[in-house]
Amino acid sequence: MQNRRLPQLTAVSIETLGVFLFFALTFALPSGYSYGATVLLLGGLVYVAKRPAMSLSAEDKAIAGVLTGYFLVSLLSILYLQNNTKSLDQSLRCLLAVPILLWMLHVRFHLAALWAATVLGIASSVGIAVWQLYGLGYDRAEGYLNIIHFGNIALIFGVFCLGGLFWAGTQGRKAWWWRAAFVLGIACSLYSVIASGSRGSWVAMPAIALLFCVAFIDRRNAARAAVAGAVVAIVVAGLFMMPDSRLKARYDAAVSDIALFLKKDEADTSIGARFVMWDGAIENIAKKPWLGWNEQEYAAELQRMVKAGVLDDVALKFSDNLHNNYLQAWAFQGVPGLLALLALYAVPLAGFCRRLRHADITVRTLAFCGSSLVAGYVFFGLTQVILRRNNGIMFLVLSLVILWAAMRYAEAKGVGPRTGSDPC
Numbered sequence: 001m002q003n004r005r006l007p008q009l010t011a012v013s014i015e016t017l018g019v020f021l022f023f024a025l026t027f028a029l030p031s032g033y034s035y036g037a038t039v040l041l042l043g044g045l046v047y048v049a050k051r052p053a054m055s056l057s058a059e060d061k062a063i064a065g066v067l068t069g070y071f072l073v074s075l076l077s078i079l080y081l082q083n084n085t086k087s088l089d090q091s092l093r094c095l096l097a098v099p100i101l102l103w104m105l106h107v108r109f110h111l112a113a114l115w116a117a118t119v120l121g122i123a124s125s126v127g128i129a130v131w132q133l134y135g136l137g138y139d140r141a142e143g144y145l146n147i148i149h150f151g152n153i154a155l156i157f158g159v160f161c162l163g164g165l166f167w168a169g170t171q172g173r174k175a176w177w178w179r180a181a182f183v184l185g186i187a188c189s190l191y192s193v194i195a196s197g198s199r200g201s202w203v204a205m206p207a208i209a210l211l212f213c214v215a216f217i218d219r220r221n222a223a224r225a226a227v228a229g230a231v232v233a234i235v236v237a238g239l240f241m242m243p244d245s246r247l248k249a250r251y252d253a254a255v256s257d258i259a260l261f262l263k264k265d266e267a268d269t270s271i272g273a274r275f276v277m278w279d280g281a282i283e284n285i286a287k288k289p290w291l292g293w294n295e296q297e298y299a300a301e302l303q304r305m306v307k308a309g310v311l312d313d314v315a316l317k318f319s320d321n322l323h324n325n326y327l328q329a330w331a332f333q334g335v336p337g338l339l340a341l342l343a344l345y346a347v348p349l350a351g352f353c354r355r356l357r358h359a360d361i362t363v364r365t366l367a368f369c370g371s372s373l374v375a376g377y378v379f380f381g382l383t384q385v386i387l388r389r390n391n392g393i394m395f396l397v398l399s400l401v402i403l404w405a406a407m408r409y410a411e412a413k414g415v416g417p418r419t420g421s422d423p424c
Contacts, residue, residue: 014043015109016057017404023117026153026395027125030144033394040398044099048055052106059351060105062107063404064098066343067397071095073340077333081160081294084320087332090393094344097397103404106235108413111362112407115164115178119185122157125150126188145391151198153395159208166216167365177396197250199300204379208372215356215368267312274383276312280305281327292334295320302317321388325381328388341387347380348400349374355407373399 022036023356029035038338056064073093077083129141129150143150163180168178194199217225257271268275280302284293293301299319303313322328329337348370355367377386386392 008221011047011103011107012109014039015104015107016113017212018043019109020113020117020397022042023025023114024120024124026121026130026157027143027145027150028121030161031145031391033391033398034155035400037394039102040100041096044103046099046105047101047107054102054106056102056105057408060404060408062347063351063400065342066099066340066347067097067101069093070340071184072342073333073336077292077337080113080294081332083295087388090387090390091391093390094397095403100398101401101405104401105408108409109402110404111167111410114402115167115182116407117162118160118164119181122161122185122188122192122314123155125154125157125192131194133195141192141198147196148198148200148384148387149386149389149391151193151196151201152204152376152386154189154192155201156373156376156399157238158186158397159376161189162183162212163215163369163372165363166368172359174204194246196291197246199254200251200380200383201376203382204376207375207379208379211353211356211371212369214353215364215371217331257316261317265312267314273314273318276315277322278327280315281313281322281324281331283310283363285327285330289330289332290334292330292332292337295332298331308346321385325385325387328385345374345378349378349405351404352407355411361409362410363407366403366410370403373403 015348018036018039020036020040022033025032025035071091071094074088078085078088090368125143128143132138132141139149141150145153164182164185167178168182171178187341213225236247256272257269260266261272261275266272276288283305284298284301287301299316302311302315302319306313306316322331325341326338329341333340352367352371352374356371357364358364358367366424373396380386387396
């Protein structure tokens, strides 16, 4: 009996190690996310190669389907439009996530590893940020990701820690140790988001706050949650009003960019350039809405528009990066690309949201983390092409797969008590 259990125990250990490394090293090392991802991919490929009998729900199949579909649409559009195959490197990550999903749906990892790695990962981001800001003299922390992704992913780590506060109630005597760790993680997340100066993460916060309220707020804790929310608002306001506040500096820069664009047509700013890129994209999408543009032809069309005085020449600097995930997909992959992107978000988001009021606190917590992850990316994509970089798309699809598999297992097995103690 012991020998029969050994392969299963080994699979659990390997899977748990992969999850731990993925979250713990995301900020700590260059391409830190790739170490855990490699472990999980190898495990998934070995599992699928054995051709085991699989029990998949309709929702599981839908998740696998949208991941596969995203890759196939990217492949077919590149072949048809003869676009640069570089973008295939990113969409391939979605396809490679499928064997990981199948493995994780059938082999359960230790959930505590996810939470511990999340706290360690976001704590390491602070060390990197302090080193870059005060040791290297950077204006904004970027870690080993880039400025925008550093802030966005730091926000998601903080949201995971926020959800973890509720899971901690299932841990008996260890609950307060876990809560202390998650509070530290939230504080580290706040610091790293501010240190990055990424305004894209700000846009996602209202949606995440709404998901939090749906998942965890009821009549019993509404008053305490309101007090906690007021404390958070006071802290943020204090950080905004501090001398040399990074929050206020980024806000003032946004106001200045918009004012310059509206009053003086100054487009060579962060926000002004985006307005020009989006204006050109909307006009050009209307010319080829169904199947999209060849990238070289698109750049040539922008050149023509600039020469005709229709568009500011700042658009030429970003002819292949429209700083909006939706316009990018539509412009260079047509309607199929836009639909594939929307499905990649909508299908898992719907699955997670259906469980936001689940009776089991573990399921509900994982549903909150998963829905917040996807909702965050929905809004991050409004001002950048976050899925265009390996760190952006890998963090999305692997976190999605890990959270989905953990939630489905908790739902099926009834892991943990039906309700945890309320941290509020």
